[in-house]
Amino acid sequence: MLIRHAPTIASSEITDPQVYAGRRDFMRNLAVSLGAASLGLAHGAESREGQGSQFGNLVSSPLSTRDDKLTPYKSMTTYGNFYEFGPDKDSPAKNAHRLRTRPWTVTIDGEVKTPKTFAIDDILKWAPLEERIYRMRCVEGWSAVVPWVGFPFSELLKRVELTGNARFVEFWSLADPEQMPYVRIPLLDWPYIEALRLDEARHPLTIFAVGMYGEVMPKQNGAPLRLIVPWKYGFKGAKSIVRIRFVEKQPQTAWMKAGPDEYGFYSNVNPDVPHRRWSQANERRLGEFLKRKTLPFNGYAEQVASLYAGMDLRKNF
Numbered sequence: 001m002l003i004r005h006a007p008t009i010a011s012s013e014i015t016d017p018q019v020y021a022g023r024r025d026f027m028r029n030l031a032v033s034l035g036a037a038s039l040g041l042a043h044g045a046e047s048r049e050g051q052g053s054q055f056g057n058l059v060s061s062p063l064s065t066r067d068d069k070l071t072p073y074k075s076m077t078t079y080g081n082f083y084e085f086g087p088d089k090d091s092p093a094k095n096a097h098r099l100r101t102r103p104w105t106v107t108i109d110g111e112v113k114t115p116k117t118f119a120i121d122d123i124l125k126w127a128p129l130e131e132r133i134y135r136m137r138c139v140e141g142w143s144a145v146v147p148w149v150g151f152p153f154s155e156l157l158k159r160v161e162l163t164g165n166a167r168f169v170e171f172w173s174l175a176d177p178e179q180m181p182y183v184r185i186p187l188l189d190w191p192y193i194e195a196l197r198l199d200e201a202r203h204p205l206t207i208f209a210v211g212m213y214g215e216v217m218p219k220q221n222g223a224p225l226r227l228i229v230p231w232k233y234g235f236k237g238a239k240s241i242v243r244i245r246f247v248e249k250q251p252q253t254a255w256m257k258a259g260p261d262e263y264g265f266y267s268n269v270n271p272d273v274p275h276r277r278w279s280q281a282n283e284r285r286l287g288e289f290l291k292r293k294t295l296p297f298n299g300y301a302e303q304v305a306s307l308y309a310g311m312d313l314r315k316n317f
C-alpha cells in the first residue's frame, strides 16, 4: 500500500466515542420529533445526496461485535484510504466532496442470465437496513471498530439469476477523472476492482454498506455503496461501487496488479503471514496509543475459517 507516514493520529483530533453516542441520540430524537418522513429518511436515504442525514429504524444485528469500543467518528472520517482522491490519509476527507452520489446506478452483469442496472434509491429499499458493528483491519497496521449501516450481499442474489459458471464476483468502483482527480494519475490500474469467491460473498458477514454511525455514508468512506468483508484486510472493501460482475475465473484485482507478491487474492487477516515489507502480528486502533495483537481472520475465525478448510493460507494469502 502507498504508505506515506506512520498511522497515528494526534489525540487532540479524536472525538470521544460518547460524543458519537450523544450525537446519534440527538439526531435520532430530532428525526423523531420532525418526523422521519419530513427528513425523507423513512426507510433509506432519499434522492438528494443526504450526507450527514440520519437513517431511521435501523435493525440492530446479532452479528455485531459487542466487545469492542467504537472508533471515534472523527477518526473514521478524517483518516483513510481512497486513492481516487489522493494518496495521503487526509486526501479523501479533503477531496471527496467532489463526488456526486445522485443520480447513481449499479450495473450487475457477467455470468447472470439478464444483466440489470439498479438506481441506488431502489437498492436502499431492498432490505431493512441494519447496524453492524464490525472490527476493520487495514493491511497497513491500523484498525477500527465501526458501526456500519447496510444489508447482506445475499440480498443482491435475490434480484439476479446467476448462470452455472458464476464462481467469483468483482466489485468495480467509479473511476471518473472529473470527480476523482487522482484517477488521472496511474497510482493504481483504475478502476479500483476488488473480488471475492462466491461463497465468501454469500457469507452472512459480507455486507454492502450505505452508511455508518447511523448516518448516510460520508463521501470519503465510499458513498453511496461500498463493500465490507470484516475478516479480510480493509482494501477488499471497494468504495463507491458502480458495477458488480460475476465471473468464472479468479479475477486480478487492482492491488494484485500493483504488487502481486504483496497483495494476494484472499487477503484474509492473518497475523502469521507478514506483508513483504512489514509484520501483520499487531495493529493500532485509531485513537489508541498501545498496539494490540491481530487475531486470525480479524477475530471472525469461528464464523469463516471453514470457508478455507484444507487450504494452505500461507500460499493463499
Ligand code: MTE
Pocket (backbone or CB within 6 Å): 001, 076, 079, 080, 081, 082, 083, 084, 137, 138, 139, 173, 192, 220, 221, 222, 233, 234, 235, 236, 237, 238, 239, 240
Ligand atoms: N476503495 C476504493 N475505490 N479506493 C481505495 O483507495 N481503499 C481501500 C478500501 N476501499 C480504497 C477502497 C483501503 S486500503 C481501505 S483500508 C479501506 O477502503 C478504507 O476505508 P475507510 O476509509 O472507510 O476506513
